[in-house]
Amino acid sequence: MAEVAALRQALTDLDVTVSQLWITYFSVGGNCDAAHIARYLAGDGDAADPVDHDHIIAALNDLYFDRGLDHPLAYGPT
Numbered sequence: 711m712a713e714v715a716a717l718r719q720a721l722t723d724l725d726v727t728v729s730q731l732w733i734t735y736f737s738v739g740g741n742c743d744a745a746h747i748a749r750y751l752a753g754d755g756d757a758a759d760p761v762d763h764d765h766i767i768a769a770l771n772d773l774y775f776d777r778g779l780d781h782p783l784a785y786g787p788t
Contacts, residue, residue, distance in 0.1 A: 713763070718751055720770045720783060734772055740765035760786050 721731060728751060732744035742750075742762055750758050750766075758766065764785050771781035 714751060714753060716783065717766060717770065720774075721751070724770070724773050724777070726773060731766070731769055731773070734769035735765055738765055738768045738772065740769065 721728070728748045729744055732740075732747050735742075735747060740747075740762060742758070746756075747758075747766065750756070767783045767785055771783055774781060774783075
């Protein structure tokens with residue numbers, strides 16, 4: 711799935727772990743546990759619903775912003 715590949719690439723680009731991502735994800739309103747996020751990003755778990763997927767994107771974009779970078783990941787359709 712291309713959108714999950716983009717999320718995995720963002721983790722690599724940012725050099726953050728799933729645990730670090732989960733903390734930011736939770737702070738922006740995400741409800742899944744870290745294990746679910748890890749399985750989703752690995753392609754081994756259930757698909758994230760659109761809201762949770764956007765929370766993951768929001769968390770990654772916040773991490774990019776914290777590093778002085780733009781928000782490169784697009785949110786899903788509303």
